Amino acid sequence: MSRTLRLLITGGGTGGHTYPALTTLSALQRRQVPHDVLWVGTASGLEARITAEHGIPFKAITTGKLRRRPNLKELGTNIADVFRIPVGVCQAIGHAARYLPDVVLSTGGYVAVPIGVAAKLIRRPLVMHEQTTVVGLANRILSRLATRIALSHESSLGYLPEPARKKAVVTGNPIRPELLQGNRAAAYDLFGLTFEVPLIYVTGGATGSKQINTLITEILPRLLPHAQVVHQCGPAWIDHMRAVEVPADLAERYHPVPYVGGELADLFAAADVVISRSGAGTVSELTAIGKPSVLIPLIPTGGDEQRKNAAYLASAGAARALLEPRPTADQLLAELMPLLADPGLRASMGQAAAKLGRVDAADALCDLLLEVAHGGAQAPSSGSFGGAGSR
Numbered sequence: 001m002s003r004t005l006r007l008l009i010t011g012g013g014t015g016g017h018t019y020p021a022l023t024t025l026s027a028l029q030r031r032q033v034p035h036d037v038l039w040v041g042t043a044s045g046l047e048a049r050i051t052a053e054h055g056i057p058f059k060a061i062t063t064g065k066l067r068r069r070p071n072l073k074e075l076g077t078n079i080a081d082v083f084r085i086p087v088g089v090c091q092a093i094g095h096a097a098r099y100l101p102d103v104v105l106s107t108g109g110y111v112a113v114p115i116g117v118a119a120k121l122i123r124r125p126l127v128m129h130e131q132t133t134v135v136g137l138a139n140r141i142l143s144r145l146a147t148r149i150a151l152s153h154e155s156s157l158g159y160l161p162e163p164a165r166k167k168a169v170v171t172g173n174p175i176r177p178e179l180l181q182g183n184r185a186a187a188y189d190l191f192g193l194t195f196e197v198p199l200i201y202v203t204g205g206a207t208g209s210k211q212i213n214t215l216i217t218e219i220l221p222r223l224l225p226h227a228q229v230v231h232q233c234g235p236a237w238i239d240h241m242r243a244v245e246v247p248a249d250l251a252e253r254y255h256p257v258p259y260v261g262g263e264l265a266d267l268f269a270a271a272d273v274v275i276s277r278s279g280a281g282t283v284s285e286l287t288a289i290g291k292p293s294v295l296i297p298l299i300p301t302g303g304d305e306q307r308k309n310a311a312y313l314a315s316a317g318a319a320r321a322l323l324e325p326r327p328t329a330d331q332l333l334a335e336l337m338p339l340l341a342d343p344g345l346r347a348s349m350g351q352a353a354a355k356l357g358r359v360d361a362a363d364a365l366c367d368l369l370l371e372v373a374h375g376g377a378q379a380p381s382s383g384s385f386g387g388a389g390s391r
Helices: 015-030 046-054 072-099 112-121 137-143 154-159 162-167 184-191 210-223 235-242 248-253 264-270 280-289 302-315 329-341 343-356 361-375
Strands: 005-010 035-041 058-060 103-106 126-130 148-151 168-170 199-203 228-232 254-257 273-276 293-295 319-321
Touching: 005 015, 005 072, 005 112, 005 361, 015 035, 015 046, 015 126, 015 280, 015 361, 035 046, 035 072, 046 058, 072 112, 103 112, 103 361, 112 126, 112 137, 126 137, 126 361, 148 154, 148 162, 148 361, 154 168, 162 168, 184 264, 199 210, 199 264, 210 228, 210 235, 210 273, 210 329, 235 254, 248 254, 264 280, 273 280, 273 329, 280 302, 280 343, 293 302, 293 329, 302 319, 319 329, 329 343
Parallel strands: 005 035, 005 103, 035 058, 103 126, 126 148, 148 168, 199 228, 199 273, 228 254, 273 293, 293 319
Antiparallel strands: none
């Protein structure tokens, strides 16, 4: 006899925490598992907008940031957060107690801590998911409360407290399934590309990166004889990048765009090399599609996670990484040129990347959620989760 799964999701603030949860929920819907869902986050986080766009029930709570190295400039905020955190915990307990989920999925961010505490207090099972190679402070706290811990990378195990490691399993980091279905020819048609030279896709994220844009500006005259470039530079940079001087006979090989949306899957399929940051979501996408890359980590980030992500891929032969805080244009070009000249090297790097990727990560996390919900002491015994129709 099947029954409806009650799933509470928490996590957000950024896309790196929000989209894995959304992708996992989509996988649950794709399986036609009967379910209800409630997402708890902050009113100002990305999760508030994403849940509204997808019609997902949402409750906002107050929360504060746990700063490991506070400074005098943040003194006022730190004092305010001392009061926000217990308020958020009380709100989280109220939402969780009224909803009474079968299982809670936490995908990180500081908003996840109050809900994790609430799950423990009302005795609901908690599945914690970590996207990065380095386990952040919030998730190190939650790992002690979690029923099970889902990791994106095997190397993350060493960052967990010793007692939490036996609860951990590597599921990978869920990525949007449409990214695996790109059409190379469609990208070539869209941007008017040529088959004469390899294609580099450059991205600094949706808003662009001053550092990456500046490096590309400096190397373009030397790069374009050997490659063509589609460059997502960000809306604020598009006029500047369109005005960059390049050799007239090679100008058609440079394609700056303010933003890449639905065509991303096609661009990934077409690209021979990707130049990008090394956030958790980007790393998961590059490895899932098996794409060689040159990574320029954002420094600093919490726990220096981007540099550690980049070093992890580079050590596996899946990427080249510029790990210095201020890499030069010459260093970037030196990493790119061997890749552009050697298709065999690009292929081997792509294979190494694919070995690190998990295209089934969303399904693996779904399996874990259902296992915990069905097998935990808190799960009712009147039936299993399954059958057709979701809501």
